[in-house]
Amino acid sequence: MNDKSLPAIYITNLEKEFYGHRVLSGLNLSVSEGETFTILGKSGTGKSVTLKCIVGLLLPDKGEIFVKSKPVNPKDHKTINEIRKGIGFLFQGGALYDSMSVRENLTFNLRRHRKISIDEANEKAEHYLTLVGLANAMDKMPSELSGGMSKRAALARALITEPEIVLYDEPTTGLDPITSVEISRLISEMHNQLKVTAIVVTHDILCASIVSNRAGVLDGGVLKYTGTLNELAAVDDPDVAGFFKRAF
Amino acid sequence: MKKFFENIYEMTSFSLRFFKELPLPPYEAQEFVKHVENFGLRSFPLVSVIGILMGLILALQTRPTLERFGAESFLPAMVAISVVRELGPVITALVVAGRVSSGIGAEIGSMRVTEQIEALEVSSIDPYRFLVVPRIAAGIIALPLLTAYADLLSIIGAYAVTFISGGTSWQLYASSVISSLTVADIVPGLAKTFIFGYIIAAVGSYFGFNAYGGTTSVGKAATASVVFASFLILITDLLAVKVGILIFE
Numbered sequence: 449m450n451d452k453s454l455p456a457i458y459i460t461n462l463e464k465e466f467y468g469h470r471v472l473s474g475l476n477l478s479v480s481e482g483e484t485f486t487i488l489g490k491s492g493t494g495k496s497v498t499l500k501c502i503v504g505l506l507l508p509d510k511g512e513i514f515v516k517s518k519p520v521n522p523k524d525h526k527t528i529n530e531i532r533k534g535i536g537f538l539f540q541g542g543a544l545y546d547s548m549s550v551r552e553n554l555t556f557n558l559r560r561h562r563k564i565s566i567d568e569a570n571e572k573a574e575h576y577l578t579l580v581g582l583a584n585a586m587d588k589m590p591s592e593l594s595g596g597m598s599k600r601a602a603l604a605r606a607l608i609t610e611p612e613i614v615l616y617d618e619p620t621t622g623l624d625p626i627t628s629v630e631i632s633r634l635i636s637e638m639h640n641q642l643k644v645t646a647i648v649v650t651h652d653i654l655c656a657s658i659v660s661n662r663a664g665v666l667d668g669g670v671l672k673y674t675g676t677l678n679e680l681a682a683v684d685d686p687d688v689a690g691f692f693k694r695a696f
Numbered sequence: 697m698k699k700f701f702e703n704i705y706e707m708t709s710f711s712l713r714f715f716k717e718l719p720l721p722p723y724e725a726q727e728f729v730k731h732v733e734n735f736g737l738r739s740f741p742l743v744s745v746i747g748i749l750m751g752l753i754l755a756l757q758t759r760p761t762l763e764r765f766g767a768e769s770f771l772p773a774m775v776a777i778s779v780v781r782e783l784g785p786v787i788t789a790l791v792v793a794g795r796v797s798s799g800i801g802a803e804i805g806s807m808r809v810t811e812q813i814e815a816l817e818v819s820s821i822d823p824y825r826f827l828v829v830p831r832i833a834a835g836i837i838a839l840p841l842l843t844a845y846a847d848l849l850s851i852i853g854a855y856a857v858t859f860i861s862g863g864t865s866w867q868l869y870a871s872s873v874i875s876s877l878t879v880a881d882i883v884p885g886l887a888k889t890f891i892f893g894y895i896i897a898a899v900g901s902y903f904g905f906n907a908y909g910g911t912t913s914v915g916k917a918a919t920a921s922v923v924f925a926s927f928l929i930l931i932t933d934l935l936a937v938k939v940g941i942l943i944f945e
Contacts (some may be wrong), residue, residue: 532820
């Protein structure tokens, strides 16, 4: 299957288990070009696993994933590397390279994959760090940054290569409510400016309400409900309703 | 037991992958230089102390015995041969394994638990080529140099004992050392240090790479790196001695 008319991200019947414990059991998802889709769900429901399958960090047991109509197969190094070059990934803990300064974290990927001069790379790094409000932390090491600053730096790193798709793994986890809202707004602004397709994995409804066009609730290894947040809030299911009640 | 052999198999495949990846671009020259510095230059103070102490202790221990047989003039040759063939390579490798292998295990292990290795993968950068190949190459280059340096310091350390005890001149001592050493002493002694350097970096990288399971796994990776690297150094030395005898004698 290699259909050019497929959505930007298309997942069909995705299954994944770890040590006999089934995490995903037939997940289907399609995210259109320019759309921001939020996967909501309690901890341990397979939200991060889904993202890692999309970028080929995990090999699904069953099912197919297409990114920009290209099949994701971690064993096909050439194709997966091509797919990954078009994806920005924000890890839950930031995953900044701790042996490099913030500036180097940003310019590292750029300089490896694009033949650009160090001055151009620095200029871009400065631009993206300014966008996330970290212009004055360029030469700091990751160990010198607070949790919120690390997330901002990681966000800038995910966006500096100007990817067509961005995947966010719990962008607001571990942050105070004010910083969470700031990060969520930042993501939303970035999407408006850069017109990216995105999947945001979170259990923070407030973040979801700021960033997403559409959302789905992951439960029992499948996306149980999908729709706008208002549609999900109206779902007559105690688990989903509880989710919304806890948040507001 | 099955798990043990699985580990050995995985570690072997992981280590041998180095030879497949080494000739392939991109060449991580900057990383290589950084790791030579970490492996080699930063080990210099420790290796200096160990080298001198090794010579001092060896001379202090053997001089009385040699005197008993009226053979103290053999001390320079005895020290030179023991150090160049065996003590220098093995003790330097064990000391460097304690410092570097654990460091590599902990560093790569913490990169694993904080998802930095996954971040490299997502950026289309092969973590093995970026993290492991330069470290092993640095180990292979740096350890022979460190060993040669430690050997030299040991011989100088042993001279200090000889000088204090009998007042032998440096010229006499040095010419005795040089005349006693043959290719059969120097080549096997240095050749095995290339393998020891490879083991130290490969074992540390392997345990770091497989440090799944939170921060405790980082500590475990560091400990396992030193234990396994030391064990493999001694086993390799045993085999290298046997091979050296077969080839040179």
